[in-house]
Amino acid sequence: MNIKEIQVPSFLRRAFNGRNAIISIPYLWLLFLFLFPFIIVLKISLAQPVIAMPPYTDLLKWGESWWPTIQASLDSYLFLFSDSLYIHAYLSSLKIAIISTILTLIIGYSIAYSVARAPTRWRGILLMLVILPFWTSFLIRVYAWIGILKTEGLLNLALTTIGIIDKPLIIMNTDLAVYIGIVYSYLPFMILPLYANLEKMDMSLLEAAADLGCRPLKTFWTVTIPLSLPGILAGCFLVFIPVMGEFVIPDLLGGSQTLMIGKVLWGEFFYNRDWPVASAVAIILLAILVVPIMFYQKSQEKAIS
Amino acid sequence: MKKFGNFNIAALVIGFSFLYIPIILLILFSFNESRLVTVWGGFSTKWYGELMHNQGIKDAAWVTIKVAFISSTVATLLGTIAGIVMTRFGNFRGRTLFSGMIYAPMVMPEVIIGLSTLLMFVSLAIDRGVLTVTLAHITFSMCYVAVIIQSRMSSYDDSITEAALDLGCTPFRTFMLITFPIILPAIVSGWLLAFTLSLDDLVIASFTSGPGSTTLPIKIYSMVRLGVTPEINAVSTILVGLVTVGVVTASLIGKRQKQQLAQS
Known part of the structure; x- marks a missing residue:
């Protein structure tokens, strides 16, 4: 019998053609290692902590009967709302993320603008200088600031030597140190999308505005800024979303009074070993971030196509 | 100007x-x-000498290089396929979810990714170790590779591959002879980025590593918590130096290739 005569159902044939096989390799990988874990987090956030390994109760309990009973509890979520620490931590993360996004935007825009308007032969090397810190370890770049900002650190040493101050400034372990750390670490993420946008801007529009008698500053506000809005949005998303859950910077540069939800989650997991509460913290953070993440995805898809 | x-x-x-x-x-x-x-x-240079005698750092460095090498290689393979799927496969079913899973890990806070990946490994009773760190690193770095490949793929003219296919070239040969050479620089920079991302990661590795799979960032972090020391500066300097040499070399190669293309 010829092998071709065997009737294969059409839906199976469609499912197993080469095209779908190629799509399914990265697709299944991400489904299994990126999406599926969130379902587990949701499941564990509904469990209760126990002293065991793993330290949480099973959602399904197999008793005498043929079907399992579901033992979901909202205790972890109720706990988050009953203790003001968690609400404060979310709000404080939001505040820090918003302020540092604005600061990063102002500084990043000036640098991106200056690189994009630099003489053509300089642009490559300047862009390279922006990208280089982005490749350097995050941890190392945050660590570098400890030696500078410490009370007996290099900044205070320099300022007292010059004579600007006579008492050392207390910056380390304050929110100010956290802002410095965030702006410093996330600056390349802001500059790159802004530069990509500003560099391909049609200069004839700016010339037209100048020819018609518009002052440079007004041209900047009414032409350059609105045209660079996609770059501004992309940069702000790239900074705001990860900063909301930032752990390393508040942990190393911030003080005990610096509340950020990433630090709280870390503490619940590693120090308190309360996995259900850590999961609930993650689920709520995810719920806050899901809308910005979707906006970011839309803006990126538009930028590439 | x-x-x-x-x-x-x-x-x-x-x-x-x-x-x-x-x-x-x-x-x-x-x-x-x-x-x-x-x-x-x-x-x-005595702190560099002292590093050579620090067995903890040497072990951590070895684990890190192993994880970074394997994860960046697999991530490049998966990310390249994902980038091609995103640009050349039209509107397949579940495309929105797919692109969501590509873009989300790049902005998602690391604590969420670390926690969720770890909880999945625990619920499947997979022991924490080099394997779990490597799998977690592949997952987030393949997304960066996919985006790099995607932007390269969408910026070149697709009609040459169509011409090859029309003239009877098989899809595989078309890929090897035309697409692959064009996107090769993007593949190389994708691999380099995946390698450094894995080399640098502290948060996700802290969640997914177990005893015996301490990576260099985890080791540095535990040293930093005890205070600033010249040894940390020395190990940081080595890392910064390696990354700088790598990035500068890669960009020089890219520039030279562009010039050669322009000349031919």
Whole structure:
């Protein structure tokens, strides 16, 4: 019998053609290692902590009967709302993320603008200088600031030597140190999308505005800024979303009074070993971030196509 | 623009000082004779010598290189396929979810990714170790590779591959002879980025590693928590140096290739 005569159902044939096989390799990988874990987090956030390994109760309990009973509890979520620490931590993360996004935007825009308007032969090397810190370890770049900002650190040493101050400034372990750390670490993420946008801007529009008698500053506000809005949005998303859950910077540069939800989650997991509460913290953070993440995805898809 | 404006020069000087002074000071003080970070005690390379005797750091470095090499290689393979699927496969079912899973890990806070990946490994009773760190690193770095490949794929003319297919070339041969050489620079930079992302990651590795799979960032982090020491400066300087050499070489290769393409 010829092998071709065997009737294969059409839906199976469609499912197993080469095209779908190629799509399914990265697709299944991400489904299994990126999406599926969130379902587990949701499941564990509904469990209760126990002293065991793993330290949480099973959602399904197999008793005498043929079907399992579901033992979901909202205790972890109720706990988050009953203790003001968690609400404060979310709000404080939001505040820090918003302020540092604005600061990063102002500084990043000036640098991106200056690189994009630099003489053509300089642009490559300047862009390279922006990208280089982005490749350097995050941890190392945050660590570098400890030696500078410490009370007996290099900044205070320099300022007292010059004579600007006579008492050392207390910056380390304050929110100010956290802002410095965030702006410093996330600056390349802001500059790159802004530069990509500003560099391909049609200069004839700016010339037209100048020819018609518009002052440079007004041209900047009414032409350059609105045209660079996609770059501004992309940069702000790239900074705001990860900063909301930032752990390393508040942990190393911030003080005990610096509340950020990433630090709280870390503490619940590693120090308190309360996995259900850590999961609930993650689920709520995810719920806050899901809308910005979707906006970011839309803006990126538009930028590439 | 032929010349720099005054504002532009000021912004660039201040901006780049802000970006580079901390790193330069970090490197400078790794050559400090004195143990105190703020007191210059003369030039010395003794902290580098001491690193060579620190077995903990050497073990961690070896684990990190192993994880980074394997994860970046697999991530490049998966990410390249994902980038091609995103640009050349039209509107397949579940495309929105797919692109969501590509873009989300790049902005998602690391604590969420780390926690969720770990909880999945625990619920499947997979022991934490080199394998779990590697799998977690592949997952987030393949997304960066996919985006790099995607932007390269969408910026070149698809009609040459169509011509090859019309003239009877098989899809596989078309890929090897036309698409692959065109996107090769993007594949190389994707691999490099995946490698450094894995080399740098602290948060996700902290969640997914177990005893015996301590990576270099985890080791450095535990040292930093105890205070600033010249040894940390020394190991940081080595890492910064390696990354700089890698990135500069890669960009020079890319530039040369562009020039060759322009000449031919």
